Amino acid sequence: MNEQEIRTLIERWAVAVHEGDLDGVLADHTDDIVMFDVPPPYDGVHGIDAYRATWPPFFQWQAQGASFEIVSLEVTAGEDVAFAHALLRCGTPDELAAQPENRLRLTLGLRKERGRWVVAHEHHSFPHST
């Protein structure tokens, strides 16, 4: 039940990201969210206002025809704390043609507040090829 609610929340969030729907992206996030984003800042993005501000540049990049699609998702839920990790196809058609196996790695931390799951932490990254 908790696991299914969280899975639905994350899948809905990913659709909102892909559609450039900022309200949908923000709908289930805490005021004190900490995000480790793909680009800097080095110490992470702190708070919902800073989190909100990261999305318009991403949507602009995505408008080239980029994908943002969950390939796999695993959720571990307790009664009031949960985490999840996912792999996503995320890239422009040219990027995905050049590196078809590359994946955005996503980890989320969630809390249940007043009966409702909310995202308090996100960590987005690509593997670093040397």
Added chain:
Amino acid sequence: MNEQEIRTLIERWAVAVHEGDLDGVLADHTDDIVMFDVPPPYDGVHGIDAYRATWPPFFQWQAQGASFEIVSLEVTAGEDVAFAHALLRCGTPDELAAQPENRLRLTLGLRKERGRWVVAHEHHSFPHST
């Protein structure tokens, strides 16, 4: 209590990493751990045997005199599931001189099994500068 146990576990793990103590690094991890490591593989490192195999090359790199030091750590613990995120100074002296603000971002997912916290997920990354 749960939060303090997890904080101690993670701090002990980071010391073991820095000391190149493989048994200490593996001491509190699940057989089914999934790690998103700094380098590929793109789909993550699955299982304790694959996790174990990632460390000797890291220890070899670290032996140049690299740091692996927790700068900040936040833990969110329920009764049987928890997550944590941390920023670490991780680099050789030359790397840290060139980019003193750069941080390794670390997210962990934990479960409590038979009364004991264990790490089931790790996500390690550096921000990607374009």
